[in-house]
Amino acid sequence: MSEEKSLHFIEEIVEQDLQSGKYKSIITRFPPEPNGYLHIGHSKSICLNFGLAAKYGGSTNLRFDDTNPVTEDTEYVESIKADIRWLGFDWSNELYASDYFDQLYAFAVSLIQQGLAYVDDSTSEEIAQLKGTPTEPGKNSAYRDRSMTENLQLFEEMKSGKYKDGEKVLRAKIDMAHTNMLMRDPIIYRIKHAHHHRTGDKWCIYPMYDFAHGQSDSIEKITHSICTLEFIPHRELYDWFIEKLSIFPSHQYEFARLNMTYTVMSKRKLLQLVNEGHVTGWDDPRMPTISGFRRKGYTPASIRTFCDKIGVAKRENLIDLSLLEFCLREDLNHTAKRAMAVLDPLKMVITNYETGKTEELTSENGPDASMGTRTIPFSKELWIEQEDFMEVPAKKWFRLAPGAMVRLKSAYIVQCDHFIKNEQGQVVEVHCTYIPESKSGSDTSGINVKGTIHWVSAAHATTAEIRLYDRLFRVENPSSEEGDFKEYINPDSLQIISKAYIEPSLSQATLEDRFQFLRKGYFCLDTDSTKNHLIFNRTVTLKDAWSKEVKKG
């Protein structure tokens, strides 16, 4: 099966490298900066890096790119590790760029000794000024030709804390007229008197990304360093440092990052949503974070399948959210236990059913017989869904209406005799008669009905809060719209049903359980839930052909 599927370009590169004998086995890495929570876009990279190593018999390191102490925190380190594990992956080594600070410092000294780096006293404004623009070459800094000994001494002084933040930087000496802006004497070390989450106050100078990432790859003998497209211009610098330092030649390859409809994917924007209270936190079920999807009830398998289906290429993309939902439903359909819950209750009284009588009816837990059955209490008064009754039935309506018959799932066929309205004209009660011979499993009535609806026995029901989520944004691509992306937030992304009626068995639900509430979607317990106050999240709706029919008119 897997042989039929064609390889993506990175797999082709790996196979070539293996076949040519360039490498005996491969080593990849997943290199997050611990300054935020992982999102669905990261899972593409995780599945790629870990998947490659698994497929071709290599290993994958988890390396935290923690070279900027002011934005990073151990809170993020912990959440990142939990999210990767939840997705189903395990790393060979847990490493940190900060582990290499001594080595990186030595690399910088080596560059200075080779005359390939210098200390610059210019302000950041001056440096920006002299850098030029993409269409105009830059100019050399006045400090560019300092002697090697002076540079060595100055850099040593930077390290020892003699200078304040921003007073000096160390730059690679390359070419201020280079067409690649990153090659115009990039800053490789800056002064930051800041506390680092791991190295504490040992350092007051920190390497820039470009002076840490490639070298870290090299130290770990990473064979294939895979990153996203925006790092393409960095590759030239990446290779330059490796060459000048004469270290293990890791290679960088770039693929297009994941974009998905109706959401945003940049850490900056996600941070804004959290900080400005548009969502309740990083793990809000509306967030595209891994922890958000987890809380909402997504399964790790569905996300892995999704990442597999979207492919790996270099073209900008905007993936339909519906593909993720398809992968989710496909998984949940096979694994979720079926149960009944009424979200918008309407009282049904079965007038010819004995008052006070309770029957224990049997219902299947899922499509697969191995999932077993459970019993559900049935009695004279039930809750059904308000939307399952229409006083004046629409065309092709086969649920309840005056005179109409429906099957109560796993129970009896009932016929609607009349209904009661309140003063506001709302239907508040429907009265039905049931057909005793139509009992589910032993139906001898000979009656065929088109509609089957779910229900809960009023006397036996438990209540629960239910949270219904919708897309966070009203438009497909909030980032490409005019103005601020937050203007496009969907005001109705969360609907709370404070009192829904659920079948009794649901009171035993655990956080790990996945349910399909019949005809209403997939649900799971929320982490806010308590024994006395059950809270269910809707993971995703079921596909709904009827609502489409309604829209058509």
Next chain:
RNA sequence: UGGGUUAUGGUGUAACGGCAGCACUACAGAUUUUGAUUCUGUCUGUCUAGGUUCGAAUCCUAGUAACCCAACCA
């Protein structure tokens, strides 16, 4: 006025000079004690213009469009 990357149905992704395939979406139908699932079918595509070739999505030439690059962020 620079450099880099990418262009295949509505979306994503295959094709490695030889029948444009697959999946999602949409639509139609069958089955259904979930208007779900399952099954069957349908619509829709090679950025443009030239050229090479028996034959071009693929090779060549010239355009066009989108994205990225001027943080002491990663």
